[in-house]
Amino acid sequence: MSERWKAFDRIWVKGKTNKMVQRLMAKCVQRKLEPTEDNCRDYWMGYIRYYKDAHTNQEYHINPRKNKHIMKTLKRNRYDNKRRKTGKGKPPHKMGRRNQQKKRPIQRRK
Numbered sequence: 001m002s003e004r005w006k007a008f009d010r011i012w013v014k015g016k017t018n019k020m021v022q023r024l025m026a027k028c029v030q031r032k033l034e035p036t037e038d039n040c041r042d043y044w045m046g047y048i049r050y051y052k053d054a055h056t057n058q059e060y061h062i063n064p065r066k067n068k069h070i071m072k073t074l075k076r077n078r079y080d081n082k083r084r085k086t087g088k089g090k091p092p093h094k095m096g097r098r099n100q101q102k103k104r105p106i107q108r109r110k
Contacts, residue, residue: 008044012037031061042066051076 011020024044025035031048033039042048047063051074064071 004045005041008041011044012040033061 011018011024014021016022016025021040024040028035028039028043031043033043033048039048042063047065048061049064051060051062051064051070052058053060053074060070060074062070064076
């Protein structure tokens with residue numbers, strides 16, 4: 001477990017009357033999430049990301065690895081919405097390593 005994970009556990013053990021716990025729960029409510037331990041931990045660790053639906057203009061604050069159904073409705077993959085590379089890139093490999101300049105003409109039968 002990472003240091004941030006352990007730090008969250010130390011904060012959460014202090015109880016719901018703790019000022020830091022109250023602040024984390026308020027941040028989750030502000031992002032329209034239930035103020036549960038899992039959602040607060042995801043926010044604390046930085047897993048909660050902002051997404052906007054292009055068709056309905058609805059805004060989401062979700063963990064993309066836990067909310068796969070919403071990610072599919074947004075038509076995004078799990079990690080990021082990187083567009084495909086449209087550049088020309090590397091040319092295809094030439095089979096047989098033949099030099100195109102030395103190509104002989106085809107001799108037809110008579």
